Amino acid sequence: MTDSEEARSARHTQEVADRYWKRNLRLLLILLAVWWAVSYGAGILWVDALDEYTIPGTGFKLGFWFAQQGSIYVFVVLIFLYTRLMNKLDREFDVHED
Amino acid sequence: MDVQTWTFIIVGGTFALYIGIAIWSKASTTGDFYIAGRGVHPVVNGMATGADWMSAASFISMAGLISFMGYDGAVYLMGWTGGYVLLALLLAPYLRKFGKFTVPDFVGDRYYSNTARIVAVLCAVFVSFTYVAGQMRGVGVVFSRFLEVDINTGVAIGMAIVFFYAVLGGMKGITYTQAAQYCVLIFAYLVPAIFISILLTDHLIPQIGFGGALAGEIGSQIAGGENIKLMDKLNQLNTELGFAEYTSGKKSMLDVLCITGALMAGTAGLPHVIVRFYTVPKVRDARRSVGWALFFIALLYTTAPAVAAFARTNLIEAVSGASYAKVEGEKSIPQWFKTWEDTGLLAWVDKNSDGKVQYVAGDALAGKPSFTDQRGAHGERVVSNPNPDTANELYVDRDIIVLANPEIAQLPAWVIALVAAGGLAAALSTAAGLLLVVSTSISHDLLKRVFVPSITEKQELLAARVAAGVAVLIAGYFGINPPGFVAQVVAFAFGLACSSFFPAIILGIFVKRANREGVVSGMLAGIVFTAAYIIYFKFMGGTPDQFWFGISPEGIGALGMLLNFAVAFVVSRFTPPPPQEVQEMVEHIRVPVGAKAPTGMH
Numbered sequence: 001m002t003d004s005e006e007a008r009s010a011r012h013t014q015e016v017a018d019r020y021w022k023r024n025l026r027l028l029l030i031l032l033a034v035w036w037a038v039s040y041g042a043g044i045l046w047v048d049a050l051d052e053y054t055i056p057g058t059g060f061k062l063g064f065w066f067a068q069q070g071s072i073y074v075f076v077v078l079i080f081l082y083t084r085l086m087n088k089l090d091r092e093f094d095v096h097e098d
Numbered sequence: 099m100d101v102q103t104w105t106f107i108i109v110g111g112t113f114a115l116y117i118g119i120a121i122w123s124k125a126s127t128t129g130d131f132y133i134a135g136r137g138v139h140p141v142v143n144g145m146a147t148g149a150d151w152m153s154a155a156s157f158i159s160m161a162g163l164i165s166f167m168g169y170d171g172a173v174y175l176m177g178w179t180g181g182y183v184l185l186a187l188l189l190a191p192y193l194r195k196f197g198k199f200t201v202p203d204f205v206g207d208r209y210y211s212n213t214a215r216i217v218a219v220l221c222a223v224f225v226s227f228t229y230v231a232g233q234m235r236g237v238g239v240v241f242s243r244f245l246e247v248d249i250n251t252g253v254a255i256g257m258a259i260v261f262f263y264a265v266l267g268g269m270k271g272i273t274y275t276q277a278a279q280y281c282v283l284i285f286a287y288l289v290p291a292i293f294i295s296i297l298l299t300d301h302l303i304p305q306i307g308f309g310g311a312l313a314g315e316i317g318s319q320i321a322g323g324e325n326i327k328l329m330d331k332l333n334q335l336n337t338e339l340g341f342a343e344y345t346s347g348k349k350s351m352l353d354v355l356c357i358t359g360a361l362m363a364g365t366a367g368l369p370h371v372i373v374r375f376y377t378v379p380k381v382r383d384a385r386r387s388v389g390w391a392l393f394f395i396a397l398l399y400t401t402a403p404a405v406a407a408f409a410r411t412n413l414i415e416a417v418s419g420a421s422y423a424k425v426e427g428e429k430s431i432p433q434w435f436k437t438w439e440d441t442g443l444l445a446w447v448d449k450n451s452d453g454k455v456q457y458v459a460g461d462a463l464a465g466k467p468s469f470t471d472q473r474g475a476h477g478e479r480v481v482s483n484p485n486p487d488t489a490n491e492l493y494v495d496r497d498i499i500v501l502a503n504p505e506i507a508q509l510p511a512w513v514i515a516l517v518a519a520g521g522l523a524a525a526l527s528t529a530a531g532l533l534l535v536v537s538t539s540i541s542h543d544l545l546k547r548v549f550v551p552s553i554t555e556k557q558e559l560l561a562a563r564v565a566a567g568v569a570v571l572i573a574g575y576f577g578i579n580p581p582g583f584v585a586q587v588v589a590f591a592f593g594l595a596c597s598s599f600f601p602a603i604i605l606g607i608f609v610k611r612a613n614r615e616g617v618v619s620g621m622l623a624g625i626v627f628t629a630a631y632i633i634y635f636k637f638m639g640g641t642p643d644q645f646w647f648g649i650s651p652e653g654i655g656a657l658g659m660l661l662n663f664a665v666a667f668v669v670s671r672f673t674p675p676p677p678q679e680v681q682e683m684v685e686h687i688r689v690p691v692g693a694k695a696p697t698g699m700h
Contacts (some may be wrong), residue, residue, distance in 0.1 A: 004102050028456070031187060035180065035183045038361075039180050039362075043176055044351060044355055045355075047169075052345075057326025059304075059311070059329035060308075060309040060329060061329070064329075065309070067399055068172050071176050071394070072179045072399055075179050075392060077387075079182065081301045082187055083385040086382070088380055091692075094691075095689040095690055097380050097381060097690050
C-alpha cells in the first residue's frame with residue numbers, strides 16, 4: 001500500500017524538514033570543500049608547490065595535471081556522488097519522489 | 099572520394115537527420131515548446147546540455163587557445179566545467195522543483211516583483227544574443243572553409259536549419275537534435291585526437307598519451323632516439339624558442355583565480371544551461387542529469403588540453419628551422435603548411451632572408467595577416483604588415499590546431515569532413531538553445547507574465563514561434579554583419595550571468611530572509627559595477643596597467659558577484675522580510691517530494 005504524496009507532505013513537520021535541510025547543507029559544504037580544493041587549491045593556489053612532484057610513470061607535473069585534467073575528473077565524480085548521497089538522504093527522511 | 103565530396107555527404111546527412119528529428123518531435127503545447135513537456139530522459143538531457151554548452155568556440159578554438167597559453171589555458175578548462183558542480187549542488191534540483199518554465203520566472207516569483215522579472219529578462223536576452231552572434235558566424239566560417247561557399251551563404255543555410263527545428267519543435271525539437279549533435283561533435287573531436295595520440299605517443303587514449311613518452315610514428319622522430327616525456331620535450335622546445343615554459347603560466351595568480359571564478363559562476367548562471375534542467379521528469383533526474391552533462395562535456399574538455407600539447411609539439415618540430423622551398427637534404431616545411439597558408443590561417447615573413455621559418459616568441463605580424471596578391475622569393479604569400487620589432491617570422495591562427503589536425507596526422511578524407519560536420523553541430527546546437535531562451539523570454543516572461551496575462555495557450559505558443567523566428571533572423575543578421583566587438587562581449591555574457599543571476603538564485607534558495615529590496619539592489623549593484631569595469635577597459639581605452647590588483651575584465655565578474663551578495667545581504671537585513679507565501683515556497687522547493695507531474699499547465 002502506498003501513501004498519496006499529499007498525505008506524506010502533510011505528515012511532515014517543520015522539525016523534520018529542518019533536520020533534512022541541515023544534513024543537506026553539511027553534505028554540500030563537504031563536497032564544495034573538495035571542489036574548491038582540487039580547482040582553486042591544487043590547480044591555482046598551490047600549483048607551484050605541487051609542480052615539484054611528477055605523477056609517477058608520466059610526464060605530468062602534479063599541479064599542472066590538476067589544473068588541466070584532474071580537477072575535471074574530480075568534478076564529474078563529485079556530482080555523481082552527490083546524486084547518490086542525496087537520494088539516500090531523501091529516502092531516510094521520506095521526502096523522495098514516487 | 100575527395101574531401102569536398104565527403105563533406106557534402108556527411109554534412110548533408112547530418113542536416114537531414116536534424117530535420118527528421120524536428121518533424122518527429124514537433125511541439126504541440128507551450129509545455130512542449132518551453133521545456134519539452136518535462137519528459138526528457140536524464141542521460142539524453144545530459145547529451146543535449148553538452149551540445150548546448152559546447153559552442154563553435156569550444157570545438158574549434160579552445161584547444162588552439164590552450165596550445166598557445168600553456169598552463170593559463172586551465173582557466174577555461176576548470177572555469178567551464180567547475181560551474182556544473184555548482185549547478186548540480188546549488189541550483190538545478192531546486193529550480194526543477196520550483197517547476198516553472200524560465201529563470202526570470204523564478205526571479206520574478208521568488209522576489210514577488212515584476213521589476214526583478216524584467217531585469218532578469220533583459221539580462222537573459224542580452225546574454226543570449228551576445229553569444230548567438232558568434233555561433234552564426236561560426237557556422238558561416240565552417241561552411242566557407244570546408245565547402246568553399248561564401249560565408250554569408252553559409253550563415254543563411256545555418257539560419258534555415260535552425261529556423262526549421264527551433265520554430266517547429268521548440269525545446270522538444272531542440273533537445274533531441276542536440277543529443278544527435280552531441281554524438282556528431284564528440285565523434286568528430288575524438289577520432290582525430292586518438293589518431294594524433296597514437297602518432298605522437300603510441301597511446302590510444304589522448305588523456306594518457308598526454309603524460310606519456312614520445313613514441314609512435316611521428317613521436318619517435320621528434321624524440322630522436324631519446325626516451326623523453328612529451329611534456330618535458332614540450333617545455334624544452336618552448337624554452338629554447340624563448341616562449342614561457344608550457345607548464346607554467348604568465349597571468350597573475352589573482353587574475354587566474356578571478357577568471358576561473360567568474361567563468362564557473364557564469365556557467366552556472368547562464369539561462370540556456372539552467373533551463374535544460376527544467377526538462378527532466380523529477381528532481382532526482384535533475385541531479386543525475388547534471389552529472390551526465392558534465393561527463394559528456396568532460397570527454398571533450400579533458401581531450402582538448404592533450405590535443406593542444408600534441409599539436410604544439412608537432413607544430414614546433416615540423417616548422418621551426420624548416421626551409422620554405424624544398425631543398426635537397428634539408429628539413430623543409432610539410433605540405434599542410436601551404437594548404438593552410440592559402441586559407442590565411444598561417445603566414446610566414448622571411449625577416450632575415452634565410453629562406454627558413456624562424457619561430458620564436460613575439461608577434462610576427464601587426465595583427466592578423468593582410469595578404470597582398472604577390473608571392474615572395476620562395477613562393478610564399480606576401481604579407482604587408484610584418485611586425486619589425488620581433489624576430490618571429492611565423493603567424494599561426496589558433497583555430498588551425500583543431501581544423502588542421504586531421505591533415506597534420508595524415509588522416510583519410512572522411513575524417514576531415516567529419517570535423518566540418520562536428521564544428522557545424524557545435525555551432526548550431528548552441529545557437530538553437532540560445533534562441534529558445536530569447537523566444538521564451540518574450541512570449542512567456544514578458545507577454546504571459548507581465549503584459550498580457552489573459553493570452554491563451556494557443557496564442558502564447560504562436561507568439562513563442564514568431565519570437566523564435568524573429569530571433570533567428572536577428573541572429574543571422576549579426577552573423578552576416580558581425581559587430582566588431584563580438585569577441586569583447588563574451589566577457590560581458592559571463593560577467594553579467596555571474597554578477598546578476600547566480601547570486602539572485604542562490605540567495606533565493608538558501609537564504610529565506612532574502613527579499614525583493616535586497617536582491618534587486620544587489621543585482622543592480624553587481625551589473626553596474628561589472629559592466630562599468632568591462633566597458634572602461636574594452637571600449638574606452640583603459641590599459642592593463644590600470645587593472646585593479648591586476649584583475650582583467652574577464653575576471654571582474656567574480657568581484658561583481660561578491661558585491662551583489664554583500665549588497666543583497668545587507669539591504670535584506672534592513673527591509674521587511676518576504677511575505678509568508680514566498681517563505682513557504684522556499685520551504686517547498688527545498689524538498690523533492692511533491693514535484694508536479696509532467697504538465698503543460700501554468
